[in-house]
Amino acid sequence: MTTKDSTVTRRAFIVTGGAALAASVVSVASPLQAAPQRRLRMAIVGTGNRGSVTWGEDVVKGYSDTVEIVGLCDINRKRVEVAKKLIGINAPTFVDFDRMISETHPDTVMVTTVDATHARYIVRGLELGCDVMTEKPLCTDEQQCHAILDAQKKSPKKITVTFNARHAPEAKKVKELLMEKAIGDVISVDFHEYLDTSHGADYFRRWHRLKENSGTLLVHKASHHFDLANWWLDSTPVEVTAFGDLKFYGRNNSFRNTHCRVCPFKQQCKFYWDVTQNPQYVKLYTDCESEDGYLRDGCVWREDINIYDTMSVVVKYENGVRLTYTANTFLPYEGQSISINGSRGRLDYNEVKANGFTNNEVRLTRSFGKSEAVTDIEQARAGGHGGADTSIQDLIFRGSPGSDPLNLRAGLRAGALSSLIGIAARHSIERGSQMVKINDLVQM
């Protein structure tokens, strides 16, 4: 095993609370010939699925000419070794973050750990002189948000938040149409997120099921959607009122167990899921359970589940727009239904997949005019999340910093505001659906 041992004791897996890549490709000027470009040195902390595949294996396959992965870190010493093999690199592995930074001298750190631990690595990465890229959400509570803002004030380094949802071709088209004022001034937005009994259930199987880890799905999942709304509207959220319940998963069943593999109710449970059918998951998760007890196939009926499975949120923006957002996680189909209502028309973006039914359309309806499906939408790329992962990787590893007409790059402000809507929504629910002002949590 090549994992560098650390003085930090390994803890249980569940950890509670707690530049745009300016350095990307640096050309060395030469009067005679173009010198070879220096590759970006990137270290990754959190080598689960997202760290080892999207920001590991995919980056090695697609961007090795511009990026070099110089170190891998995870609290699970077995998983970090599995990730190294999966990614196919010789970089050293660590269970101690500071040691990884001091020994591998990365330009940038990619944070792909459990959500509630992002803030500590963002802050420490900046303190140690690195640019930081982080998966969403930026943070899971307002204290973490304060800590990151303070660290950023003291550091010239940059934070990038990898909001891949902005990169869906339809999402870009919506942004373009709104920038062109195709529906006049936006007055309100209706955003409905549908998660089905496979994807939705998966959040209730693992660490996301606890508020302490994910900040609830209002932060973990909806930060994507709140970021889309903030980006499309180009305005600042100011007030949040929310409702949330756990009506389906968790204690809402008559039987339960710890996890599917050992469950006596396999035959009768519609949510029985055999993780051993996925060889990569076996290597990354079940073979590493001895280190941290992380059960990838946890029972969706566990009584400790304390997040909501049905949520409604109303957000008021500085420019007067009102967003009405709902998310349900136990549905027979998966997708989104988004309508943006303007002074001169309405824009609908529907993406729904069910057994025998699909509806994938962007529709522009002009007031007193025609309703048309919008067809000049860029072709979806190959790659994860319908090619959105490839698009964001291209922007980060190959994009020229000056050219970003749709403002796809997201930094600290976008990361903070999207998380803060979810954090405010959680507070609102916990306070009996009282309205919460974002400014009372964090002054941006």
Ligand SMILES: NC(=O)c1ccc[n+]([C@@H]2O[C@H](COP(=O)([O-])OP(=O)(O)OC[C@H]3O[C@@H](n4cnc5c(N)ncnc54)[C@H](O)[C@@H]3O)[C@@H](O)[C@H]2O)c1
């Ligand atoms: N943008 C997207 O589309 C997208 C999709 C999936 C996940 N994500 C985000 O990526 C991140 C990782 O998600 P995942 O699905 O890969 O989860 P995962 O459970 O597969 O991996 C998380 C990893 O973090 C490690 N970890 C936990 N606490 C740690 C700590 N304190 N220090 C170091 N490592 C720690 C775990 O051991 C595990 O290897 C999450 O923040 C999630 O929100 C984003």
